[in-house]
Amino acid sequence: MPVVGKVYLIGxxxxxxxxxxxxxxxxxxQADVVLYDALVTPEMLALCERAEKISVGKRSGQRSTAQAIINQQLVECAQRFETVVRLKGGDPMLxxxxxxxxxxxxxxxxxVDIVPGITTAVAAAAATRQPLTKRGVARSVAFFTSSTAPDEPEHRSAGPAALPATDTMxxxxxxxxxxxxxxxxxxxxxxxxxxxxxxxxCSRPDQRILRLTxxxxxxxxxxxxGPVLVMIGEALQRRAHQAPD
Incomplete structure (x- = not known):
């Protein structure tokens, strides 16, 4: 069947x-079909009422759709539908x-076209009223993850050298x-x-903020x-008159 569709990777x-x-x-x-991941909320899916919806959720430690199958589904959907959306939590490029x-x-x-989304680190900084950079204290930020798929042990971080050298992690x-x-x-x-x-x-009704050392x-x-984000660094010091969370 000839390819007629276009795929949008949307954050x-x-x-x-x-x-x-x-x-x-x-x-x-406008989507005809939406392939969405495990972090997409029902409220978000309500924005695409007319579309066929396919769950391709990937959650660490849980049974999930293999990436190769998701890739195949995207190609097959583009061969059947005009407007295909791959909806990802956060930003699709991170x-x-x-x-x-x-x-x-x-x-x-x-x-393929890509529509950026607000990555969780930026949303978390806003939700906690805690900038990730601070003049005279923190001028660099690194986003990292230690998570990997069970079948990809060669990608697992190991040892102190794997941690980024930055002011805010x-x-x-x-x-x-x-x-x-x-x-x-x-x-x-x-x-x-x-x-x-x-x-x-982050940003959901059941959002929870923990402050520790x-x-x-x-x-x-x-x-x-729920998804957890951890921010570490001197810039995360609570301000003297900062309102409670």
Whole structure:
């Protein structure tokens, strides 16, 4: 069957439906089919009522759709539908496996457009009123993750050298790995009182903010099943007159 469709990789943002871009919402309303991941909320899916919806959720530690199958589904949908949306939590170009999906679509000769979304780190900084940079304190930020698929052990970070050298560190998908990160930073000589802010379910009604220190983080996190982001650095120090969370 000839290829007739176009695929849009759209960032859904951190969770709240009103944090998607205007362009992203418009394309969702026009979509014929939407392939969405596990972090996309029902409120977001309400923006594409007319579309056929296909769950291709990928969650760490849970049974999920293999990436190769998602790639195949995207190609097949583009051969059946005019407007195909691949809806990803956050921004599709950051920890979203966009490279693999882009390569599969490009190899099949399918036109692709990318609509950025608000990445969770930026939304978390806003939700906690805690800038990631601070004049005279923090001038660099690194986004990183230790998570990897079970069948890709060669991509797993190991040892202190794997941690980025930066003023502010933001660990995506950090619920289970954050304690190990804290232990490695302590071993590298970072001070135990270094400020840490953890946010779970950022921008959603069940959002939860935890403020602790690097030594406290090393003891582990008490989190539920929602996505967790961990921010570490001197810039995360609470301001003297800052309102409570």
């Amino acid at each position: 859904a943002g951190p969770g709240a439906a009103d944090l998607i871009t205007v362009r992203g919402a418009r394309l969702l309303a 920890f979203g496996r966009a490279d693999e999906e882009l390569r599969a679509l490009e190899e099949a000769g399918i036109e 933001v660990q995506y998908m950090g619920g289970r790995e954050a304690a190990a990160t804290a232990e490695r930073l302590l071993a590298l000589g970072r001070r135990p009182e270094l400020p840490v802010v953890v946010i779970e379910n 690097l030594s406290g983080l090393a003891h582990g996190l008490d989190t539920a099943n």
